[in-house]
Amino acid sequence: MRRVWxxxxxxxxxxxxxxxxxxxxxxxxxRIATTSPGETLNLCVDFIRSKLEETDSLSAVGVxxxxxxxxxxxxxxxGAVLKTAKPGWEGANxxxxxxxxxxxxxxxxxxxxxxxxxEQRWGNAKHKRDAAYMTVGTGIGVGLSxxxxxxxxxxxxxxxxIAVKRHPADLDFKGICPFHGDCLEGLASAKALTARFGDxxxxxxxxxxxxxxxxxxxxxxxxxxxxxxxxxxxxxGGLMQAPHLLSMVRQAVVAMDNSYLGLIEPAVEALIQPAxxxxxxxxxxxxALALTHD
Numbered sequence: 503m504r505r506v507w508x509x510x511x512x513x514x515x516x517x518x519x520x521x522x523x524x525x526x527x528x529x530x531x532x533r534i535a536t537t538s539p540g541e542t543l544n545l546c547v548d549f550i551r552s553k554l555e556e557t558d559s560l561s562a563v564g565v566x567x568x569x570x571x572x573x574x575x576x577x578x579x580x581g582a583v584l585k586t587a588k589p590g591w592e593g594a595n596x597x598x599x600x601x602x603x604x605x606x607x608x609x610x611x612x613x614x615x616x617x618x619x620x621e622q623r624w625g626n627a628k629h630k631r632d633a634a635y636m637t638v639g640t641g642i643g644v645g646l647s648x649x650x651x652x653x654x655x656x657x658x659x660x661x662x663x664i665a666v667k668r669h670p671a672d673l674d675f676k677g678i679c680p681f682h683g684d685c686l687e688g689l690a691s692a693k694a695l696t697a698r699f700g701d702x703x704x705x706x707x708x709x710x711x712x713x714x715x716x717x718x719x720x721x722x723x724x725x726x727x728x729x730x731x732x733x734x735x736x737x738x739g740g741l742m743q744a745p746h747l748l749s750m751v752r753q754a755v756v757a758m759d760n761s762y763l764g765l766i767e768p769a770v771e772a773l774i775q776p777a778x779x780x781x782x783x784x785x786x787x788x789x790a791l792a793l794t795h796d
Contacts, residue, residue: 503559507792508550511613511784512567512596514588514640515740517542518785521553529553531785539583539594547603563608564791566616566784567596568641573611574656581610587641587680609791612658613637614645616787617777621736622647623790625778630733634726635783636661638719639739642687648730662687666721669714672698690718692741707746716747720754723774727755727765738777738784748776 504523511518517534530553534545554560570584581597601608611619618635621627627635631650637643642662646653653659663685677688678697688694695702699711723735737748752770759765765773777783 504555504557505561506554506558507561507789508563509785509787509789509792510546510563510565510567510600511616511782511788512536512565513613513784514568517546518782519546519549520782520785520789521550522789526789536588538590539596539599543594543596543599543603547600550604560604560606562606562792562795563600563604564616564788564793565596565600565608565610566613566620566787566791567610569612569643569658570660571610571612571658573658576656581608607795609795611652611787611791612643612645613784613787614643615652615658616645616791617738617779617783618645618647618652618736618787619790619794620779620783620786621738621777624786625736625783626775627734627736628778632730632733633736634730634732634734635736635738635777636719636722636726637739637784638690638737638741639692641693642691642722642739644722644726646726646730661722661726662691664722664725666690666718669717671710672714686718686722690715690722692739695741702741702744707744712744712747712750715741716750716754719747719751720758723751724755724758727763727773732773734775735773736775736777736783738780740781742776743781748774 507522509520520528521530572579572582582595583591597608597610614635614637627633633647635645644661677684678694679685679688755770779786
């Protein structure tokens with residue numbers, strides 16, 4: 503029998519699924535649009551079942567999921583989505599639905615915690631105990647590891663909702679967060695950039711929107727470093743696929759530090775890294791959650 507593991511990146515726009523064997527080879531993969539919980543999770547189950555051969559043994563499923571999530575294993579609602587900006591998903595118990603349908607253990611954590619574990623295992627945070635993973639996409643979230651332990655359990659950080667200082671060219675935008683308006687997510691997420699300036703993929707590198715977003719992300723990175731003196735901060739998510747954005751964030755951090763902690767360019771380049779697993783960090787994060795319990 504061939505053992506098979508499943509990693510799911512449960513994003514606000516897309517669910518990404520990978521099936522792995524014991525050699526950590528990807529056997530199958532797909533993307534499913536995030537619609538209602540019932541439709542989305544049923545399609546996930548159908549895909550997984552359709553790819554299992556007669557000689558396959560499904561071992562476990564890991565889900566790196568957008569939140570907030572109930573991560574208290576002693577709570578009857580463990581694995582459920584809490585109060586969220588994603589319509590229709592509040593109260594959906596993703597872990598329980600998948601576990602009941604597939605008949606194997608399902609392990610769940612936030613998308614950023616999963617991606618952080620994957621980056622520490624296989625990516626640009628490998629061998630780093632003090633690390634953060636920040637996803638910048640439809641929303642913004644941060645997973646944080648201190649001395650090798652993921653911070654905040656059985657809850658998790660909500661760093662995407664911190665307040666940031668407004669950029670001088672961005673004083674009038676109210677922000678898109680339904681709870682806080684102009685928090686970090688409300689100002690620097692892909693959704694926020696689109697609300698101001700349209701499709702980010704169509705904005706030239708010198709557009710003011712990129713400077714604004716880079717400033718807010720740099721504030722977040724610098725705050726993380728000041729508070730925890732991390733070894734590495736990994737930036738992932740859809741918006742970070744813009745090739746010029748990482749360097750803009752690094753430059754803004756250098757300016758913010760102003761030689762206080764010696765964060766000159768080489769140090770900042772080592773500190774702030776792209777996701778080594780790229781756009782697959784979340785799916786590998788799900789796989790890491792499943793494999794951790796092997």
